[in-house]
Amino acid sequence: MTTTQSTSPGPRTVQGADLPEDDPFLPRPAYVSEIRGETPGITTYRIEFADPDRAACYAYEPGQFNMxxxxxxxxxxxxxxxxxxEGPGILHTIRATGRVTNAMTSLKPKSPIGLRGPYGRGWPLKQAEGRDVLVVSGGLGLAPLRPVVLALLANRERYGKVILMHGARTPKDLLYDYEYESWSARGIETLITVDRGDAAWRGRVGVVPVLFNRVTIDPKRTLMMTCGPEVLMRFAVAEAIAREIPAGSIYYSLERNMHCAIGLCGHCQLGPDFVCKDGPVFDHSQTARFFSREHF
Ligand SMILES: Cc1cc2nc3c(=O)[nH]c(=O)nc-3n(C[C@H](O)[C@H](O)[C@H](O)COP(=O)(O)OP(=O)(O)OC[C@H]3O[C@@H](n4cnc5c(N)ncnc54)[C@H](O)[C@@H]3O)c2cc1C
Ligand code: FES
Structure with a gap:
């Protein structure tokens, strides 16, 4: 299910922002320029800075996040x-889940919004060069991995075999389903599954980790990146380790409650690390002792 609304430039200010210009907590004035309904409860917003100079100097890596x-x-x-x-602007795919994200469902083209970022450490695309890449996602976990898929496609010759395993609860919950065919045609082995099919579904049924049985993995060559519900990531990591992919070649993106996003407040602390600054992408050799059953 997709619906799209778009518009030309909107307001140049965000009401209520009266912090000093160099304050790291200052959300920069921005506006919504396009809205796409993705799946039930999930919407993609294209957000553009009001100031073209700020837009011109904004740069990010796949896996980073904005506030x-x-x-x-x-x-x-x-x-x-x-x-x-994919500019202008930056795409954010958001599930309405609580106070702020529910309020975002009232956003319209031209609505003002504040944006600060980008923050965090992204996916290891450089380390993946020359290797096979396994991308494993569930539900909304494909959102931070979509820029990875696009980067792998843009530089396809730099990587070996690339496999995407993605799953959702039902066919209607499959994020970016309108892109799978093109990804597959351009050299990504794309395996899609759902927990529960419907009358029209002709694809795979089952959970994502089961897809590991459908592919051939060379553990020495493979680097895995995974994002999704933590339970999915835990099983994906277990499958990878069972196939002898080294812990240092297994990367996941973690979510914790955040406040400052710049390593000051401690809200997102995970052992000795701050998820906002040292993550959200971690490799399993770094965080294995915190990425265990008791944290779910
Ligand atoms: C690095 C990072 C990247 C993220 N990327 C995305 C993204 O691309 N799209 C997206 O929709 N969301 C993303 N999230 C999650 C998003 O930030 C939360 O859903 C949001 O903060 C909830 O705020 P709220 O005010 O809407 O809900 P609240 O009113 O604060 O909470 C509503 C409910 O959601 C639960 N909740 C709050 N935060 C989280 C969380 N992080 N994970 C799971 N449950 C939570 C609360 O416990 C509560 O039950 C990301 C989080 C992090 C840390
Ligand atoms: S959110 Fe403040 S330290 Fe990470």
Missing amino acids: LWMPGIGEVPISIASAPD
């Missing part, structure tokens, strides 16, 4: 879902 500020309501960390060459 989006709804004036008068609050701020939330949201992954960047677009590739740098």
Whole structure:
């Protein structure tokens, strides 16, 4: 299910932002320029800076996130879902789940919003060069991995075999399903599954980790990147380890409650690390002792 609304440039200010210009907590004035309904409860917003100079110097890596500020309501960390060459603006795919993200469902083309970022350490695309890449996602976990898929496609010759395993609860919950065919045609082995099919579904039924049985993996060559519900990531990591992919070649993106996003407040602490600054992408050799059953 997709619905799209778009518009030309909107307001140049965000009401209520009266912090000094160099304050790291200052959300920069931005506006929504396009809205796409993705799946039930999930929407993609294209957000553009009001100031073209700021837009010109904004650069990010796949896997980083922004803090989006709804004036008068609050701020939330949201992954960047677009590739740098998909501008203008930055795509954010958001599930309405609580106070701020529910309020975002009232956004319209031209609505003002605040944006600060990008933050965090992204996916290891450089380390993946010359290797096979396994991308494993569930549900909304594909949002921070979409820029990875696009980067792998843009530089396809730099990587070996690339496999995407993605799953959702039902066919209607499959994020970016309108892109799978093109990804597959351009050299990504794309395996899709759902927990429960419907009358029209002709694809695979089952959970994502079962897809490991459908592919051939060379553990020495393979680097895995995974994002999704933590239970899915835990099983994906177990499958990878069972196939002898080294812990240092297994990367996942973690979510924790965040406030400052710059390593100051401690809200997102995970052992000795701050998820906002040292993550959200971690490799399993770094975080294995915290990525265990007791944390779910
Ligand atoms: C690095 C990072 C990247 C993220 N990327 C995205 C993204 O691309 N798209 C997206 O929709 N969301 C993303 N999130 C999650 C998003 O930030 C939360 O859903 C949001 O902060 C909830 O705020 P709220 O005010 O709407 O809900 P609240 O009113 O704060 O909470 C509503 C409910 O959601 C639960 N909740 C709050 N935060 C989280 C969380 N992080 N994970 C799971 N449950 C939570 C609460 O416990 C509560 O039950 C990301 C989080 C992090 C840390
Ligand atoms: S959110 Fe403040 S330290 Fe990470």
